[in-house]
Amino acid sequence: MKRQTVFLVVVLLFFSIPVVAPFGVARGGAPQGVPGGAGIDGEAVYRSHCLVCHSLAPPPKAAPPIKGLAKHYREAFASREAGVAYMKAFMKKPDASKAICHKEAIERFGLMPAMTLPDDELQAVAAWIWDQFDPAMTGGH
Ligand code: HEC
Numbered sequence: 001m002k003r004q005t006v007f008l009v010v011v012l013l014f015f016s017i018p019v020v021a022p023f024g025v026a027r028g029g030a031p032q033g034v035p036g037g038a039g040i041d042g043e044a045v046y047r048s049h050c051l052v053c054h055s056l057a058p059p060p061k062a063a064p065p066i067k068g069l070a071k072h073y074r075e076a077f078a079s080r081e082a083g084v085a086y087m088k089a090f091m092k093k094p095d096a097s098k099a100i101c102h103k104e105a106i107e108r109f110g111l112m113p114a115m116t117l118p119d120d121e122l123q124a125v126a127a128w129i130w131d132q133f134d135p136a137m138t139g140g141h
Contacts, residue, residue, distance in 0.1 A: 040120055040121055040123075040124040041124065041128075042124035042125045042126075042127055042128025042129070042131075043128050045117070045121045045122075045124055045125040045128070046066070046125050046128060046129070049115065049117060049121075049125070050066075050125065053109075053112075054066050054069075056132070057134075057137075060109075062109060063105075063109050063112065064101050064105045064109070066129055066132050067132055067133070067134045067137050068101070068137070069100075069101060069129060070129055070130060070131075070132045070133040070134070071133060071134075071137060072100050072101050072102075073086075073087060073100055073129070073130060074130070074133050076100050080127070080130050083126075083130055084123065084126040084127050084130055086100070087100075087126040087129065087130070088119075088122045088123060088126045090112075091112070091114070091115040091117075091122055091126070092114060092115060092122070093114055094111050094112045094113070094114060095111075096111055099111075
């Protein structure tokens with residue numbers, strides 16, 4: 001029974017690696033002994049730490065929906081790497097003058113509180129948000 005659980009976890013980890021691994025590799029490997037954030041599921045981080053304020057798609061809860069953020073970041077940054085890095089920095093230290101989302105969003109929802117998650121979790125969730133871009137989404141959010 002227990003052995004089966006361990007096996008399942010290993011299998012799940014194995015399948016989640018290719019999603020995050022390219023980042024770890026591109027950034028030259030492991031800071032702090034964590035293999036480049038491999039194995040961290042960005043969506044799981046989102047569910048535990050962000051979903052309380054950020055819905056995935058409209059209508060919004062207490063913050064702009066994720067798909068809208070992905071759209072703004074895609075418009076503002078040419079590369080996934082640059083967008084993800086900027087998002088990570090913003091989450092650590094939100095600053096109204098550096099926000100990519102519209103000023104009206106901050107007026108409406110207030111400024112986001114700083115996130116105190118480990119770097120590799122921020123990396124995983126930022127990459128996941130970037131990937132939530134939905135080309136079918138037009139207009140505001
Ligand atoms: C307590 C509510 C709250 C939580 C929890 C929260 N956010 Fe936010 N977030 C906001 C609000 C409000 C804004 C809009 C104002 C702003 O940009 O600061 C925002 C904006 C953002 C932005 C846009 C920043 C920009 O450049 O304009 C990103 C990206 C983001 N959040 C990601 C996350 C992620 C990832 C998490 C979880 C790790 C998270 N947020 C958790 C409230 C929250």
